[in-house]
Amino acid sequence: MTCRVAILISGRGSNMASLIEATQAADFPAEIALVLSNRPDAEGLERAKAAGIATLAIDHKAFPDRESFDRALDAALNEHDIAFICLAGFMRVLSDWFVERWAGRMINIHPSLLPLYRGTQTHRRALADGVLVHGCTVHFVVPELDAGPIIAQAVVPVVPGDTGESLAARVIVQEHRLYPQALRMICDGTARLENGRVVFSRGWNASGALHSPG
């Protein structure tokens, strides 16, 4: 059964593009049915239109508060019969009401090795701390920001002379590989949420490492 997915963006949309490309594969257990942005000028909307995907912009600035924006978001997702949400550079903190409504059916990619560097400016903060490895994480979304159960992670080295830009460029390559892998594992049941933790079947995890459970 193919899962109807919406991708929520706020800007460039390169992770959105990697998800759209991956779901073109005949055996991919999900289809991208909608790309939705809280910013009408988001570059990613044009990329989605060019890929033949339905798009929608709902400007958060047009709403008096966070929850009324989230209710409009929810209504639009239901109108498009969406079953699953991928946040991809979606820069709005979602209300508890919305997150609980989509619990276990909404994931996000974050540019750090969570739980390190929750929030924003992750690459600059990692460099400031002098860490030698960094990376990205795909996780289920819970009300507490960037605190949801982890589905997949990818690691990159921090090399001498790295800037926020050079580190971001190294991490985004891994994001584009990891997010489609994580979505496939959730939609084909290889990875599932159980009692607030992600459990894997068939002994694999999305970081490509074979781990022998137990």
Ligand SMILES: Nc1nc2c(c(=O)[nH]1)N[C@@H](CN(C=O)c1ccc(C(=O)N[C@@H](CCC(=O)O)C(=O)O)cc1)CN2
């Ligand atoms: N309830 C949750 N909402 C969201 C989560 C989450 O885990 N729980 N993940 C984020 C994504 N994200 C980090 O990955 C993130 C997005 C936005 C912000 C933020 O501070 N946003 C500001 C506005 C910034 C702007 O509009 O440019 C805000 O919403 O006031 C931090 C982290 C998605 N939502």
Ligand SMILES: NCC(=O)N[C@@H]1O[C@H](COP(=O)([O-])[O-])[C@@H](O)[C@H]1O
């Ligand atoms: N806090 C969320 C966050 O920082 N997400 C990050 O925003 C970028 C969006 O790029 P994209 O629009 O090209 O996919 C990505 O690096 C993603 O990890």
